[in-house]
Amino acid sequence: MTTILVVEDQSLVRDAIAMLLSLEDELDVKGKCSHGQEAIHFLENNPAPDIILSDIEMPQMSGLDLAVHVASHHIASHVVLMTTFAKPGYIKRAMSVGVKGFVLKEADSDYLIASIKDVIAGKVVISTELALMALDDNNPLSEKEMSALKLASEGMKTHDIASALFLSEGTVRNYLSEAISKLNATNRIDAARIAQQKGWL
Amino acid sequence: MTTILVVEDQSLVRDAIAMLLSLEDELDVKGKCSHGQEAIHFLENNPAPDIILSDIEMPQMSGLDLAVHVASHHIASHVVLMTTFAKPGYIKRAMSVGVKGFVLKEADSDYLIASIKDVIAGKVVISTELALMALDDNNPLSEKEMSALKLASEGMKTHDIASALFLSEGTVRNYLSEAISKLNATNRIDAARIAQQKGWL
DNA sequence: AATGTAGTATGACAATTGTCATCAATACGG
DNA sequence: CCGTATTGATGACAATTGTCATACTACATT
Numbered sequence: 298m299t300t301i302l303v304v305e306d307q308s309l310v311r312d313a314i315a316m317l318l319s320l321e322d323e324l325d326v327k328g329k330c331s332h333g334q335e336a337i338h339f340l341e342n343n344p345a346p347d348i349i350l351s352d353i354e355m356p357q358m359s360g361l362d363l364a365v366h367v368a369s370h371h372i373a374s375h376v377v378l379m380t381t382f383a384k385p386g387y388i389k390r391a392m393s394v395g396v397k398g399f400v401l402k403e404a405d406s407d408y409l410i411a412s413i414k415d416v417i418a419g420k421v422v423i424s425t426e427l428a429l430m431a432l433d434d435n436n437p438l439s440e441k442e443m444s445a446l447k448l449a450s451e452g453m454k455t456h457d458i459a460s461a462l463f464l465s466e467g468t469v470r471n472y473l474s475e476a477i478s479k480l481n482a483t484n485r486i487d488a489a490r491i492a493q494q495k496g497w498l
Numbered sequence: 499m500t501t502i503l504v505v506e507d508q509s510l511v512r513d514a515i516a517m518l519l520s521l522e523d524e525l526d527v528k529g530k531c532s533h534g535q536e537a538i539h540f541l542e543n544n545p546a547p548d549i550i551l552s553d554i555e556m557p558q559m560s561g562l563d564l565a566v567h568v569a570s571h572h573i574a575s576h577v578v579l580m581t582t583f584a585k586p587g588y589i590k591r592a593m594s595v596g597v598k599g600f601v602l603k604e605a606d607s608d609y610l611i612a613s614i615k616d617v618i619a620g621k622v623v624i625s626t627e628l629a630l631m632a633l634d635d636n637n638p639l640s641e642k643e644m645s646a647l648k649l650a651s652e653g654m655k656t657h658d659i660a661s662a663l664f665l666s667e668g669t670v671r672n673y674l675s676e677a678i679s680k681l682n683a684t685n686r687i688d689a690a691r692i693a694q695q696k697g698w699l
Numbered sequence: 700a701a702t703g704t705a706g707t708a709t710g711a712c713a714a715t716t717g718t719c720a721t722c723a724a725t726a727c728g729g
Numbered sequence: 730c731c732g733t734a735t736t737g738a739t740g741a742c743a744a745t746t747g748t749c750a751t752a753c754t755a756c757a758t759t
Contacts, residue, residue: 307603309604309607314510316514404510451688452692467739468736468737471719483655487653488653665707671748
């Protein structure tokens, strides 16, 4: 019997998926959490489930952060992540953190169940199409460029970004300018949009 | 027996919710569609289900557009919409189109099922908290301001927005400036974010 | 006809943003 | 120590953006 922890912020979806999985004879949903923090708490107070099935985009703590925690605390669970959009950046980061599976929410439920079984059997599951997408994706942005871009995308102006990052205004403009040109964007808004869509920020 | 059509773009979620509903004795899921267009096609070739349970944000055709179609074609189904975020703008538009229920994906599955039953019993279901939110929401933006803002949020610069809307650059800047001040934003990026978050664009 | 009012345009000006060349400080491998 | 990246800063300049006052049209109201 395979034990599972389901982590997903939208409770409707969480309940539905948990229900779906528990209809399988070999699967046993041991817990449901609404975000990473809650999952960590669960893991501290319960035996590690065979599978942690988690959404990526969640408030408080993302699925990626959860995977990092699991790896760094040597928890024996296999992490399988679900995501709405195929953002290449996510996939790369996930792989480097030892995530065992990657399922798009566009996939159908049979695929999810098959993936879980495969992961239990020792495989790493990721659709070829996602893998390829992740391969030819090389994020050209530096740390600083990303953080400046992120703040800019929230509507902050250069001055505020500068003080948030403890940099001079000029430097911030340089970073943003670099980012814009690297991404072939026309301005910071455009650059932020492009980066976001790739999962880079 | 209540018949239901489930419309949701993420097939994993769609399958899971359909499964959840079909576990209820009184509910019978007659069909599943991945977006509005498909739903319309379904409706043309099948008897109208009692309930159309649809996500709002979908590619091709949104749940709101689907509701408009249902109303204008005098289809006898009750529309219940699901949404991830409580955007006041959505709720208002939905109500004016005769949508019978509004459920947040943050709600739990029992609530969804109870809502469906209530709608069948003739009620209009919307949580008070959402209703209040919709009430004190009055979108201050004009049509033009919204469209200019939308284009700006996609990274277009004033010049391009102007030609897209067949206006002069100056006028576009005026609109944007108006929008920025109406929304108490610091720049167009900020303004677009605020409007988006309210469901205004 | 006179008035009011959207909707659009202009022009002028200030502030912010984008680009670029250059420079200083620090760190790192030889 | 010496080169050489790396990271951050400056200053200058051009382009874009934001603000405002003003004006013109068409259209509806009086």
